[in-house]
Amino acid sequence: MSFNPFSEKCVPIDETFMNWNTMYPRAYRKETTDPYTKCRIVLMNGTEFEAMWFTRHFSRHCCDNDLRRELAMLRRIEQQQQKRISCLKPKDETILEHTITYEQLAVDLTSVLAKMETDCNVINALNAALLEDFDHLYRYSNLLHLEYGVYPEKLVGGYTEITPGRPTISEHRYPKDSILKDINNHTASLQTKLNVNIITAAEQQTMNYYMNVASLYNVSDIGRRMYQEIGMIEEQHVSQYESLIDTKATWLESLLMHEYTECYLYYSCMMTECDPYIRNIWEECLQQEISHLHKAKELLWKYEKKEPQEVIGCEGDFPSVLKLGPNINYVRKVLETTVGNTHDGECIVPLGALDKDHPFFAYQKTVNTPLDSVSTHNIIDRHIRCYGIDYRYEVGPNPVELLQNRSCDNTTLARVQNDTPEHLSRCGTTEDDCRCNLGRIKD
DSSP, X not given: OOOOGGGSOOOOGGGGOOOHHHHSOOOOOTTTSOXXXXXXXXXXXXXXXXXXXXXXXXXXXXXXXXXXXXXXXXXXXXXXXXXXXXXXXOTTSOHHHHHHHHHHHHHHHHHHHHHHOOOXXXXXXXXXXXXXXXXXXXXXXXXXXXXXXXXHHHHTTTSSOBSOOSOGGGOOOOGGGGOOOOOOTTTSOHHHHHHHHHHHHHHHHHHHHHHHHTTTOOSOHHHHHHHHHHHHXXXXXXXXXXXXXXXXXXXXXXXXXHHHHHHHHHHHHHHHOOOHHHHHHHHHHHHHHHHHHHHHHHHHHHHHOOOTHHHHSXXXXXXXXXXXXXXXXXXXXXXXXXXXXXXXXXXXXXXGGSOTTOHHHHHHHHHTOSGGGOHHHHHHHHHHHHHSSOOOBOSSSOSSGGGOOTTSOOOOTTTSGGGSOGGGOOOOOSHHHIIIIIITOOO
8 A cells, every 4th residue: 555645734843842851751661672672663763863853954055034943943853753762772772782783774774775675876885885884893793792791693683694795994995986877857767766765874973973872881891882883884884875865956855865764764653663652752743743744845845846756756656665674695695795896986896997096095094004003803802712613603704715714814805806706796787787786685
């Protein structure tokens, strides 16, 4: 059954404000709550953050105070929604335990979006960052097990593997190689437009979280340094994903797309949530967002004389519901075929395709020297010294032979050309390549 938020009745925005009790909900239980419920909470927290900051930047570039007042109304409720969602996290969940949820979301959300995607450029972007977030999950899991004695496979519910991806040390790239070609809203599918907006908000939330908690992590210096290092990779991911957004869209077109995306996500959360209490929150947020969407539609017509169909590209029916779930087979296939890739300008290419004087190598030499200053490598080395092997949760041996050794961390794959075999660097350069090799892998 299709759902069109433009066809839904909405309540006046003035009637959607919340009181303090509503904004401070009952937190979930970290021991028993489904991992994907936690992931949805992180996803929607980030989506609301993106919505707030978009309207704030819009307001700073707008000279019409009447329009700025309308944005202020939307933003106040988005703030209330964000406060409500963020407080679903319980007080007894540590920064590091919550981080595991962030990285599980990154892995499984990226996989789901890639499998829904048809644009080759977007698929390549998603798959490239997927292997990096997958490796972050592995690194943080080793830190959690080493410093807290917690087994992270319990936190991910056995739904997501914990094993090396593209080594984090190899992910640090020259900044100019983080910018990709943007999509065209007039020709892109609705799913592509949604995917780009969703993943940008999600990765931005991860970047912001690591930016803020790095200095608050008080267990060890190596933990603080890991948040610092991986936070830099999340900055790269946000630069990469936001560059995919259509740069030709007007502010009001973008406002409508933001509100439509929020409606789509809350509807998806509502339809897939297993916790009745939290499902009710998603339903209430959806009703609020429908009011926001109708206001964005009104403003788009008032100021630009455009109908929402000119932005959405259809009458407004949602595509398939976004459902988080296990993606083990998909991640394994992407890992065994593209782990040796890196970036070169607007393209994702095999490491071996780079010239010897490519800025990637100079940047690597700058940030990763000396080797013992790289925290994401040091944590694995420390875990091995303590337990004899690294920490993993696998359904089978890592699909990349170079990553199967549990007593020695690989620091050269996708970083040193002679140590990166060509068969680990398949890259879909055409739509057919993407569909055959990566984009249509199913679990």
